[in-house]
Amino acid sequence: MSEILATVLKRVKPTAADIRLVDEVASEVIRRTSEAISKLGFTAKPMLVGSVARGTWLRQDPDIDVFILFEETLTREELERRGLAVAREVAGPAGEEKFAEHPYVTMKFRGLDIDLVPCFDVTDPKMIKSAVDRSPHHQRYVKSRLTPQLADEVLLLKQFASGSGVYGAELKKQGFSGYLCELLILHYGSFSRLVEEASKWVPGEVVDILSYYPEKSEARLIFENQPLVVVDPVDPHRNAAAAVSLQNFSIFVRACQDFLDKPGLRFFFPRPVRLLTPAGLGRILRRRGTKLFCIVFRSPLVVPDVLYPQLRKTERAIVTRLVQEGFEVLRSDVWSNAKSVILVELSVSKLPGVKTRVGPPPNISAKDFVQEHLGSGKCLAGPMVDAAGRVVFEVKREWTDALALIKDTMAQRISFGKHVSESIAQGYRIIEGESLKRLLRERGFNEFLAEYLTRKLPWYR
């Protein structure tokens, strides 16, 4: 195993040259930020945070995060005004304003991605005004504890999480953040120790680094229904693993189990998904024999952290309606680029005109059940009694055609995400089965559909 880990580290650890470049750029940005603060006459200080600041960045992934810390006494509006002013001064025309919980600026500088993020300089991290105010505290906590050896272990973990497809806490991914990876290494001491322990994790797992909670059951109660609880050392009321979905938790645990069973580079560097040719797509669709519907519309102009929850909410609304009306949804997924796609795969798209309504057993009154159905004007047969002794009706099924039902759902747009709903209201198409060949031209869609149709845990590819 140590050979494998050494090979991985060689590939993902930044070289001396990489580090020199990144350090130079970071220093330059910090310097410019200080200058801008002075020039604008504000009281604030720049701070390098994140993986570059801690030496835990993956070679292919050097994100430079510069936070601008303002006095806690400012109003939120004033913070945003001053913060953006500084960031604009630093970035110049290369900057691009983004809005997450609050606004920040991104820029490219000497080929590197740089985020300039205004925040409050809060003394007590339990008293933060916005999620970003925590980052300086995370920075200090990790930086003061992470030795260079541990930083290497963090790199291994990050690449392992990335390879198994669960790296990233953004709402599109719902996986493991870089900070979470650092905390796990600080807690378990090494990548291999973590893998060993995590292979035994069960949903509701609690990692309490500072032993803040006397009993794990207490933490489980507070962070209810969260598959993984890693108590944030700078704020014990926060779960540093709150983003991790049950699905990604389970994938990670499986990756650890399988890695222990048979270690390999494939966990860190899985084979890429093979792209679909139009003929190959046709072959796969015929073999599956399912009914694949892609609902396609223009992506609303919001950041991914806003878009993806809305896409999933919309997906859920459509799937729920289909299931309620008796259709079996095999799987579904969402994708987005310039266009957004909600994909729904059904076993069958046409159901009979009749469906069964099962009523009470003999010892419970069936009067209301019978009256309700006889009065509905929708009975094709019944009341009758089935072999188990229950009263049963056969009634007219409202929706026998899935496509018509999807169109009705799209017209009503109940429980859809706000911006997604607005975009759909502007127009959408439903592309079905082999017609999906046309969509393969859409940038990135081929990868998505190929991955969907041949889905495998990455290390099994």
Next chain:
Amino acid sequence: MSEILATVLKRVKPTAADIRLVDEVASEVIRRTSEAISKLGFTAKPMLVGSVARGTWLRQDPDIDVFILFEETLTREELERRGLAVAREVAGPAGEEKFAEHPYVTMKFRGLDIDLVPCFDVTDPKMIKSAVDRSPHHQRYVKSRLTPQLADEVLLLKQFASGSGVYGAELKKQGFSGYLCELLILHYGSFSRLVEEASKWVPGEVVDILSYYPEKSEARLIFENQPLVVVDPVDPHRNAAAAVSLQNFSIFVRACQDFLDKPGLRFFFPRPVRLLTPAGLGRILRRRGTKLFCIVFRSPLVVPDVLYPQLRKTERAIVTRLVQEGFEVLRSDVWSNAKSVILVELSVSKLPGVKTRVGPPPNISAKDFVQEHLGSGKCLAGPMVDAAGRVVFEVKREWTDALALIKDTMAQRISFGKHVSESIAQGYRIIEGESLKRLLRERGFNEFLAEYLTRKLPWYR
């Protein structure tokens, strides 16, 4: 309600003329049987049993049962030989031999159906050698207790059971025998009292006329899984309601509940099912939109009490296979006359080429599950992890076409009834959907299919 009951009684109670005819015929048969016994030099005595002997026969249903009681010391073979000799002597060429648990003779005489049944004259009914030996004991028990008023109440109950479709203990019907109706009236004292009590029955109900069992729970334990237990007063180890299926029990309880709620003649004399025209059949089938398959074959030459359990066993084998392979069976039924039919109605008859196999959650090893599937050569996708965190494969479905699957099941004939299987081996057809119009010519099939397709508890027709 009393008006309704009076009307019913008027229609179902034999008139003085009916009674005169039946009594004459019965006496004549008894006389001839005595003569035949003397002539053949046997020691035996004829006995009139059943509803005619007790004055509980429905006007339209005067079955004359003459039992020939032989000494207990005879061998079974000798009983059968002598019994048939006597019966043949009485019936002459008009007789027809039948075989139930043991042989008996039926005949028509002056337009009436007469059964001549040899049996052992057993002193203690707990020591009988054959089910028919109980009948003389039932006769004595009921006859000595049933007043003419109670006999009228029995007529009401029989007609009520008949009207709700649950009268008859034969295996084709699995309902309430005449003797069971008599016991229930003896126990509850009147039809209306019975209806009131039975409307509150729950499956596992115990009616213990002689209070043989100190606790009902004890009787429930002995007669396990029987929805209705009516302890036979002449043999407390026997359930006089053993024939009653859960379905018919529930129908009877519903009939009682509905009758109490809104009494009417329709419970005793429901409207007949309207027969199907070919066009009407087409209309109903299109409205249901299901896939209806009728498996048709020549009826094996066995009595209904042998045939029907075999038909149901075969029906169950076919339905079970379909369900195991993922098809949704809406309903199924059997029918028999010169031809036998097993009817199976499916929601859809074509399924996709893929099906989902859900494996263990994250805390349980998935190694065997994954190995088994990866090695099967049938995986279309997977291993993957679903939203609930379980390992999932998508595998090739073995049977995507219900018709092909039914044909395969018919070729294998596993768990089919013996005689039914033999008949099917000689040949069968599968008639589907609107082609069923051809079968409407088959005597009795129209009623069966009409009842199936428009099924309603009879009093709702």
